[in-house]
Amino acid sequence: MAMLKNLSALTILLAITIALLPRATFATVGIPDCAKGVTGDCGFGFFKIIVLGDTSAPTGECCHQLVKAGKNCHNQFVESIISSRKPIRGTISDVYRRSNETWNNCSATSSVSPPEPAH
Secondary structure, X not given: OHHHHHXXXXXXXXXXXXXXXXXXXXXHHXXXXXXXOOOHHHHHHHHHXXXXXXXXXXXXXXXXXHHHHOHHHHHHHHHHHHHOOOOOOOOHHHHHHHHHHHHHHHHHHOOOOOOOOOO
């Protein structure tokens, strides 16, 4: 009976660890300063789509936040993920493709204009 309790506790701990791992991975990537206006939930959603290959679409609000941060900021975020050598789904080319698809879809549907590029 004691062994069953320990096994149950270990299973619960493992489930919690697995559930929190992607968020912990996202948090250690390093968020560019320009992305401070993107909420943690939206940032994590973009991480799942771009890095992990999640097929869900970002919400309109998340797209609004992304476009407001700008394409350069979006690219900095993607580059920080790639340079961190965190596990990705597929190849680096897949990450760039998903990144561009995400940006293009969000910029096409968002009513906000991206910031002017810095010179």
